[in-house]
Amino acid sequence: MAGVVASVLVVGLVAVYLRLNGNIDRIDVSDMLGDDRPTAAGNVATGPLNILLVGSDAREGEGNEGYGSGDWEPGQHSDTNLLMHISADRSSVTVVSIPRDSMVPAPVDCDASAPEAQWQVRQWNQNFNTGGPGCLIRTIEGNTDIFVNHFAVVDFGGFKDMVNALGGVPVCTPIAIDDPKAKLTLSAGRHRLDGEQALGYVRTRYTVGDGSDIGRIKRQQAFMSSVAQEATRSSLLLRPDRLLRFLDAATQSLTTDPDFGIGEMREVAESVKGIGVDKIQFVTVPTEPYAPDANRVQWAPSAATLWEAIRTDRDLGAPSPTPSPTDTRPLTVTPDRIAVQVVNASGTIGLAKQAVASLLAQGFANPTSVNSDVPATGVTVEYSGQGLESARTVAAAFPGAVVKSATTDLGGVVRVTLGAGAPDVVAVPNRLGTGPLPAPTVSATPSPSQIETRTADEDICS
Structure with a gap:
């Protein structure tokens, strides 16, 4: 049975x-x-x-x-x-x-x-x-x-x-x-x-x-x-x-x-x-x-x-965890050989210009900045052609950056897109010069207090 x-x-x-x-x-x-x-x-x-x-x-x-x-x-x-x-x-x-x-x-x-x-x-x-x-x-x-x-x-x-x-x-x-x-x-x-x-x-x-x-x-x-x-x-x-x-x-x-x-x-x-x-x-x-x-x-x-x-x-x-370096391998291209464009997609006014000043202090070759209407998060470093090693040097200045190949030809320029939550620029291991980096005056890190949560055990009348 x-x-x-x-x-x-x-x-x-x-x-x-x-x-x-x-x-x-x-x-x-x-x-x-x-x-x-x-x-x-x-x-x-x-x-x-x-x-x-x-x-x-x-x-x-x-x-x-x-x-x-x-x-x-x-x-x-x-x-x-x-x-x-x-x-x-x-x-x-x-x-x-x-x-x-x-x-x-x-x-x-x-x-x-x-x-x-x-x-x-x-x-x-x-x-x-x-x-x-x-x-x-x-x-x-x-x-x-x-x-x-x-x-x-x-x-x-x-x-x-x-x-x-x-x-x-x-x-x-x-x-x-x-x-x-x-x-x-x-x-x-x-x-x-x-x-x-x-x-x-x-x-x-x-x-x-x-x-x-x-x-x-x-x-x-x-x-x-x-x-x-x-x-x-x-x-x-x-x-x-x-x-x-x-x-x-x-x-x-x-x-x-x-x-x-x-x-x-x-x-x-x-x-x-x-x-x-x-x-x-x-x-x-x-x-x-x-x-x-x-x-x-x-x-x-x-x-x-x-x-x-x-x-x-x-x-x-x-x-939030402290961002760690993107890549710990030795860098092979010095800053003075790299053309950099910094794109501000964070919504924070002045963030790209601040980053440019910190890159200049390390010997990067005349970095430029532009603003973007398309919001982003974090930091993305893009390169085209044979620019991977140059991109690695740039990414070392932005802890936690994502490095990827661009979908269009950047003409030898390394493009950095700063989104919401982007970290402050740090010194790269093979930087030129020994002077201090400019102290940051603006930050893209958003405030966690702006995010409200509700747990499922709360009174449904609340």
């Missing part, structure tokens, strides 16, 4: 696995990601994981009707954009909300071969409309140097089904909500919302607060905190019937990359099962006004601190 029961159980588990795995739609976007992606820091078993989660505003398909035709601009947009970072030691999760109205450099026509120097600034959610999740990943990686391991896209109908499978989710609103566009009416106070109401709550925008996407993101983060608390409170993982109902609802609405199926999801879930809600934090990419359009925003310089923490798997509350 025991053998019969075990056999039935195994067959049942296989059937459930096949059913859930078959629910998921898959898209291979590898040909849209380019051949210059950041280096992956690990996989499900080892190293940190970065998973892009996208909420699509598709108006077609079961459960998606009745939210406007989308005729104003056909296709789907990424209404919600989340980059979930799971730490390498599986002790914490950071969920980064990327405002849909962010104006960020992106590949022209989502062409994977378009060099970053030729990218054009456009609204964030246009990337999904133009090129789907592949274009979003390409844009994230190009602007942050963070490798995205997997992606998952869910639509309106799937979101509602998942909330219903949980038995509803509690929310708390300090003011009454009456938003016809979001199809939601709520009095002030606490409520338990079903799927339809929850979708309206996370979408409501224009009739609450200042009507901004940033305000909506704060409500979405409070909602996600409530979901985490509810799943923990109801012991979802210990109730096979509820878990199966939730997973069935979730997988029927998911679109993922080919390598992110039920098996991989199970491994991820297994690896983070010991993380408490107090170790799940939500953060929004810091933004500032975008001068050409008051209805849009751009990433603030302090965003560099956030991306650096994700990239290096560092807790946001921990101090």
Whole structure:
């Protein structure tokens, strides 16, 4: 009898696995990601994981009707954009909300071969409309140097089904909500919302607060905190019937990359099962006004601190590490034989000229400076042709700099791009002259205090 029961159980588990795995739609976007992606820091078993989660505003398909035709601009947009970072030691999760109205450099026509120097600034959610999740990943990686391991896209109908499978989710609103566009009416106070109401709550925008996407993101983060608390409170993982109902609802609405199926999801879930809600934090990419359009925003310089923490798997509350020299091998080209152009892409006025003065003091041959309208992070040193050894000497002046071959001919010039978070210039080992370097008067290092976080265990009314 025991053998019969075990056999039935195994067959049942296989059937459930096949059913859930078959629910998921898959898209291979590898040909849209380019051949210059950041280096992956690990996989499900080892190293940190970065998973892009996208909420699509598709108006077609079961459960998606009745939210406007989308005729104003056909296709789907990424209404919600989340980059979930799971730490390498599986002790914490950071969920980064990327405002849909962010104006960020992106590949022209989502062409994977378009060099970053030729990218054009456009609204964030246009990337999904133009090129789907592949274009979003390409844009994230190009602007942050963070490798995205997997992606998952869910639509309106799937979101509602998942909330219903949980038995509803509690929310708390300090003011009454009456938003016809979001199809939601709520009095002030606490409520338990079903799927339809929850979708309206996370979408409501224009009739609450200042009507901004940033305000909506704060409500979405409070909602996600409530979901985490509810799943923990109801012991979802210990109730096979509820878990199966939730997973069935979730997988029927998911679109993922080919390598992110039920098996991989199970491994991820297994690896983070010991993380408490107090170790799940939500953060929004810091933004500032975008001068050409008051209805849009751009990433603030302090965003560099956030991306650096994700990239290096560092807790946001921990101090930034001191940059180490890029290369410790002996330098073979002296500064007086190198032409350098310093590009200021940090948003800090005077940073490039300050760097030029420090390079001049070390004997570099008449370095020049220019400003860039395209924001960057850290320091990038580019060379063309046979200029690698010259680039290594220049990079020695900027601890932590990334050295790479330029996509265009620089005519023998080594180009240094200073982004937010760029370090002060230091003396290179083979410098000329012995005089001190000019004392820095400006700094590109953003203030970590500008980044606000919310943990999943916080009161949903806060």
